[in-house]
Amino acid sequence: MSAGRVARVLVDSPLPQLDRLFDYAIPAEFADDARPGVRVRVPLRTAGRIIDGYLVEVTDASTSDRALSELDAVVSPVPVLTPALYALARRAADRAAGSASDILRLAIPKRMVRAEKAWLAAGRAGAPTVAEDAVAWADARLAAFVDLSARIDAGERLALSAPAVPDETADGRTVGAWALLLAAAATRQLARGCSSIIAVPDHRDATQVLAALDGRVPPDAVVRDDARRSGPERYATFLRTLEDAPAIVVGNRSAVYSPIARPGLVAIWDDGDPLLREPLSPGVHARDAALIRHELEGGALVVAGHTRTTDVQRLVSVGWIADVAPVRRASPRVVLSATREGEGRGARVPSSAFQAARTAVADGPVLVQVARPGYAPSLVCADCRRPARCAHCGGPLRAARPGATPVCGWCGRHARGWACPHCSSTQVRMASSGSERTADELGRAFPGIRVIVADGEHPVAHVDAAPALVVATRGAEPIAQGGYRAVVLLDGDRMLQADDLRVGEACLRWWSNAAALAAPGAPVHLVGVAGGVARALATWTQPAYAASELADRAPLRMPPTVRVAAVEGPRARVDAAIRAVREAVTALDSEAVLGPVGESEQARALVRFDYSSGPAVTAALRSAVVTDALNSRRPRAGGPGRNTLRVRVDLPDLEL
Numbered sequence: 001m002s003a004g005r006v007a008r009v010l011v012d013s014p015l016p017q018l019d020r021l022f023d024y025a026i027p028a029e030f031a032d033d034a035r036p037g038v039r040v041r042v043p044l045r046t047a048g049r050i051i052d053g054y055l056v057e058v059t060d061a062s063t064s065d066r067a068l069s070e071l072d073a074v075v076s077p078v079p080v081l082t083p084a085l086y087a088l089a090r091r092a093a094d095r096a097a098g099s100a101s102d103i104l105r106l107a108i109p110k111r112m113v114r115a116e117k118a119w120l121a122a123g124r125a126g127a128p129t130v131a132e133d134a135v136a137w138a139d140a141r142l143a144a145f146v147d148l149s150a151r152i153d154a155g156e157r158l159a160l161s162a163p164a165v166p167d168e169t170a171d172g173r174t175v176g177a178w179a180l181l182l183a184a185a186a187t188r189q190l191a192r193g194c195s196s197i198i199a200v201p202d203h204r205d206a207t208q209v210l211a212a213l214d215g216r217v218p219p220d221a222v223v224r225d226d227a228r229r230s231g232p233e234r235y236a237t238f239l240r241t242l243e244d245a246p247a248i249v250v251g252n253r254s255a256v257y258s259p260i261a262r263p264g265l266v267a268i269w270d271d272g273d274p275l276l277r278e279p280l281s282p283g284v285h286a287r288d289a290a291l292i293r294h295e296l297e298g299g300a301l302v303v304a305g306h307t308r309t310t311d312v313q314r315l316v317s318v319g320w321i322a323d324v325a326p327v328r329r330a331s332p333r334v335v336l337s338a339t340r341e342g343e344g345r346g347a348r349v350p351s352s353a354f355q356a357a358r359t360a361v362a363d364g365p366v367l368v369q370v371a372r373p374g375y376a377p378s379l380v381c382a383d384c385r386r387p388a389r390c391a392h393c394g395g396p397l398r399a400a401r402p403g404a405t406p407v408c409g410w411c412g413r414h415a416r417g418w419a420c421p422h423c424s425s426t427q428v429r430m431a432s433s434g435s436e437r438t439a440d441e442l443g444r445a446f447p448g449i450r451v452i453v454a455d456g457e458h459p460v461a462h463v464d465a466a467p468a469l470v471v472a473t474r475g476a477e478p479i480a481q482g483g484y485r486a487v488v489l490l491d492g493d494r495m496l497q498a499d500d501l502r503v504g505e506a507c508l509r510w511w512s513n514a515a516a517l518a519a520p521g522a523p524v525h526l527v528g529v530a531g532g533v534a535r536a537l538a539t540w541t542q543p544a545y546a547a548s549e550l551a552d553r554a555p556l557r558m559p560p561t562v563r564v565a566a567v568e569g570p571r572a573r574v575d576a577a578i579r580a581v582r583e584a585v586t587a588l589d590s591e592a593v594l595g596p597v598g599e600s601e602q603a604r605a606l607v608r609f610d611y612s613s614g615p616a617v618t619a620a621l622r623s624a625v626v627t628d629a630l631n632s633r634r635p636r637a638g639g640p641g642r643n644t645l646r647v648r649v650d651l652p653d654l655e656l
Contacts, residue, residue, distance in 0.1 A: 004061045007034055007071055009042050010086075011053040012101050014281075016626045019099040021056055025068040034058065034071060037079025039111065041072040054081040054104065078116060080108050080242065082259045084297055089257070091292050096649045097565070097618040097625070098282020106278065107257035112235040119236060125245040128221035130191040137216065138191070141184035145324045152185055152265060152300040153192070157291075159312050160324040161543065162269075162304045164332055164516035166483040170215040174462075174481050175208040176516060178304060182267050183212035185302065186248045190217055194264025194299070195246040199255045199286050201273035203228050204461055208479070209250045209269075217248065225251030225258060253278055253286040256293060263299040266290045272309040272509045273475075283648055287311065306512040306542070310505060310553070311560045313546035323543070331540030332487075332515040337525040348433070353488045353525035354445075357469070360486035360522065361449055365468045367484040368442065369514045371491035373455035373473050374434035375400050381420040382427035390415060399430065438490070439471040454478050474510040483519030492529035501558060501653040504533045508545060511537050557591070559652060562608045565621060569628070569645035571596060571603040577624035577645060578605055584620035585613050594654070606654060621647045 008021040024042050026034045034040070040055050050072050081104065089103035142149045144163065151158055162178035169175055186196035200206050203226055213222050225237050241249060241258045249258045253276045256266060268276070268287050276286040287303060294301040303312050303321065315321040337353040349357075357366045379388040379397045388397040388406065395410025397418070406415040406428060419426050433441065435455045443451045446469055454460040454472035463470055465481040472478065474495070495507045515524040515537070526534055536545035554561045567577050574596045582588055588609060595605035609617045628645035 005031075005034075006059050006061050006068065007040070007055050008057045008059060009040060009053040009071075010056050010101060010104075011042065011044070011051050012105070013051060014099070014102070016099055016622070016629050019093070019101065019626075022053075023068055025061075025070045026058070027070050030071055030074050033074040033077045035077075035079055036083070037081040038077060039075035039080065041075060043069050043072055045069060054086075056081065056086055076111060076116060078120070078239070078242075080111075080238070082242070085257060085259045087296055088289070088293050091296065092284045092289050093282055094622075095288070095292065095614065095618060096282035096284050097622040097647045098284075098649075102281050103257070103284065106254045106280065109234040109238050110231060112232045115232040115236040116239065119239040124243050125220055125240065125247075127193065127245055128190060128218040128247075130187060130217055134187055134216040135191045138184035138187040141181055142188065143327070144181070145326050148185075148324055149188065151322070151324065152188070152302065155264075155294075155298050155300050157294060157301045157303075157315075157321045158324050159303045159308065159316055159321045161308065161326070162306060162516075163326075163330065164306050164512065164540070165330070165520055166479065166517060169211050173211050174479055174483065175211050176479070178269065178306070178516075179205075179208035179212040182269060182302070182304065183209055183216065185265055185267065185300075186213070187216050189264035189300075190221060190246055190248055192264060193246055194262045195248070195260035196265040196267065197249045197251075197255055197258055197260060197263070197290075198267045198269065199251060199253060199276070199290070200269045201275040202252065205269060206250050206252070207461070213248060213250070221245075221247050223247050223249045223251075223258075225249055225255045227252060227254075252276075256286050256289045263293070263297050265300045265302065266293060267302040267304060270305045270509070270513070271303055271312060272305065272307060272505065277652075281648075283650070285650065288650065305509070306516050307505075307509045308543040308546040309509075310502070310546050310550045313543060313550050314560050316543075317547070317550065329540075332518050332524045333521060334515060334524045334526060334538045334540070336529070336534055336538055337527045338530075348490060348527075349488065350525075350527060353527055356486050356523050356525055357488055358446070360484075361446065361467050361469060363467070364465050364482065364485040364519075365463050365470055365480045367477055367480070367487045367514060367517060368438065368469060368471045369477065369487070369489045369491075369510070370433065370435050370438050370471060370473055371494050372434045373436070373457060374398065375436040375440075379406055379428040379430060381423060381425050382429040383425040384420060384423040386420065386422050388415075388418065388420070388428050391418070397428065399428075435471050435473050439469070442469050442471065452478075474514070477514050477517055479517065480519075483522065484517050485519060485522050487514055487518045487522065487524040489514060489524070489526045492526055492534075496529065496533065501553075505546070505549060508533050508536055508542060512542060557608055558654060559650075562610060563614055563617075563649065564651040564654060565607045565609070565617065565647060565649045566604060566651055567596075567607065567621065567624075567645070567647055568602070568604045571598070571600045573624075573628050573645045574603045574605050577621060577628075577647075578607070580624045581607055581617055581620045585609065585616045587613060606651070608654075618649060621649070 005026045007024045089100045093100040093103050165177050166174050167177040189196045244261050271287040316323050337350045360366050390408035393411045395408045397406040398409050439451045439453045450468040452470045454476050460478040463478050463480050592608050596603040
C-alpha cells in the first residue's frame with residue numbers, strides 16, 4: 001500500500017467482538033485533525049454502516065498489501081481520550097471481563113457542540129494559587145492523623161476512619177468532619193501543583209465537600225462532576241479536566257476516570273455504599289478503578305469512611321493498603337438500649353431511648369432512624385400473622401393509613417375483599433412501621449414539637465438548630481445545624497434479618513453514618529440489637545469487626561476473600577464458558593464452580609477464584625463471551641439472539 005499514516009481506532013460498540021483496535025487509513029483531508037484522542041467516524045465493512053469511535057494512536061503505514069478503509073470523518077478536533085484514560089479503561093475492562101468502550105461511555109460525556117465551541121473560544125485556566133492560610137488550615141486538619149500529610153505527598157495507598165462528628169466550614173455551614181478532612185488533603189495537593197479527585201456516593205456528599213472547599217481554594221480550580229448536571233454542563237466540566245492546570249474534581253463514581261493533569265490524590269468516601277458500584281456493564285466499582293489508576297499513574301489513594309468494608313480490610317491485611325491511625329481516638333457516645341423490666345417485650349422505643357429523646361429535643365433536633373419509608377411497609381393477616389399477599393401477582397400488600405384499602409406493592413391493585421388463603425380471615429394488621437407512621441406516633445408522644453420526615457419521597461438535606469424530631473430512613477438523614485442533640489436508631493433487628501451476606505457490614509455502616517451526625521457528646525441509642533455488630537458500634541471498632549468478618553468468610557471461600565464471577569445464558573453456552581475457564585486455569589478446585597442452575601434457556605453459574613488467578617479467569621470468560629457473540633451473529637429462526645452469554649465479575653455476594 002502507499003505511504004501514509006494509519007489511525008488505530010476503538011469503535012464505540014456494545015458488541016464484544018469489536019473490543020479491539022481497528023486500522024484505518026487517514027485521508028489527506030484529515031491529516032491535520034486526525035490526532036490521538038479525537039472522536040472519529042469509521043466504516044464497518046461487515047456491518048455496512050458508519051460507527052463512532054476514538055482514535056487511540058497514529059502509526060506509520062503498514063507494509064501489508066491489505067487495503068485499509070479510510071476514516072469517514074473527524075467529528076471533533078478536541079482530543080478527549082488521553083493516553084492515560086485509555087490505559088485505565090483498558091485495564092479496568094480487562095479486569096472485569098468487559099469492553100473498554102463501555103468504560104469510556106461512562107468516563108467521557110456525550111459531545112455538546114455549543115459547550116465545546118465555547119471552551120475552544122475561551123482561554124485556558126491558569127495555575128491556581130492557594131493562600132498560605134488555606135495551606136496552614138489544611139496542614140492542621142491532616143495533623144489529626146499520624147504522618148498523613150507526608151504519606152499523601154509520598155503517593156501511598158491509605159485507609160483511614162474519618163472523624164465521626166459534624167463540623168463547620170469557613171462560613172459557618174455544618175458538614176461532616178470527613179468532608180473537611182478530604183477537602184484539606186485536596187487543598188494541600190493543589191498547593192503543590194497537583195490535581196485531586198474526591199469520589200462520593202451521592203450529591204449530598206458532594207455538596208458537603210464543595211462547601212468545605214469554598215473559601216479555601218480558587219473557585220475555578222474546583223470542578224463538580226455528577227449526573228445531576230445537564231449535558232452541556234457535564235461536557236464543559238469534562239473539557240476543563242483536560243486542561244493542563246491542576247484541579248479538584250468532586251463527583252460520583254464516574255469521577256475516578258477524570259483525565260486530570262498531574263494526579264496527586266484520588267479519595268474514595270464511604271466505599272461500602274452501593275452507589276459507588278457501577279450498575280452498567282462491566283460493573284467496575286469506583287474503589288477498584290481507583291486502585292488501578294493508582295497503579296498506572298501514581299499519586300496518593302485514600303479510602304475513607306466511618307466504617308471499614310471487608311474489601312478494604314482484605315487489602316489492609318495483605319499490606320496493599322496502609323491503615324492510618326488518628327493522633328487521638330474519639331467516638332460518639334453509643335448506648336445499647338433494650339427494654340427494661342415492666343416494659344412490653346416488643347416496645348419499639350425503650351424508656352431509656354424515649355427519655356433521652358425527650359430531654360434532648362428541648363435543646364435542638366433529634367434524629368430517629370427507621371428501616372423503611374411509607375406508613376406501613378407491609379401487612380400481615382390479623383389471625384395467623386402470615387404476610388398478606390396480592391391475589392393477582394403475589395406481591396406484598398401495604399396500607400397508606402389505618403383502615404385504608406390495602407394496595408399491592410408490585411402491581412398497584414387495590415385488594416378489596418381480601419381473604420387470607422391460609423385461615424380465610426378478612427382482617428389485616430400492620431406488621432411494621434415506616435417513616436410516616438413513626439412520625440405520626442412520635443408526633444402524638446411529643447405534642448408541640450416539629451416532626452420532619454426525610455426519605456426517598458420527602459428528601460431533606462438540612463435542618464436548622466430548632467427543636468424537632470427528624471424521622472429518616474437509612475441513608476436519607478439530613479444534616480442538622482450544629483449536629484443532632486440525640487440519635488435513636490430503630491428497627492435494627494429488622495435490618496439485620498435481611499438475606500444478605502453483608503447485612504451486618506451494611507447495618508454497621510448505616511448506623512455509624514447516622515451516629516456521626518450527632519453533636520459531640522450527644523447520646524446515640526441503638527435499640528434492640530446485640531451481638532458483634534452492636535459491640536462494634538458501641539466501642540467504635542469498625543475495622544476490628546471487618547477483620548472478624550473477613551476471618552469468618554475465609555474458610556467458606558466467600559467474597560471478598562475470593563473473587564466471584566456470574567455467568568448467565570443458555571445452559572449449553574454457560575457450560576462451554578465454564579469449560580473454557582477450567583482449561584485456562586487448572587488450579588481451580590472442584591468447588592470453585594457453583595451451578596449451573598436454571599432452565600436450559602436461562603442458566604446461571606458462579607465461579608470463585610483467587611485474586612492471583614484473576615487475569616486468566618477473566619480472559620477466559622471474555623473469550624467465551626466473544627465466541628458466543630460471533631456464533632450468534634446470524635441466529636436461526638426462533639433461536640437465541642445476539643450476545644446471549646453474560647458475565648459479571650466481582651459480585652459482592654454469592655447468589656445463585
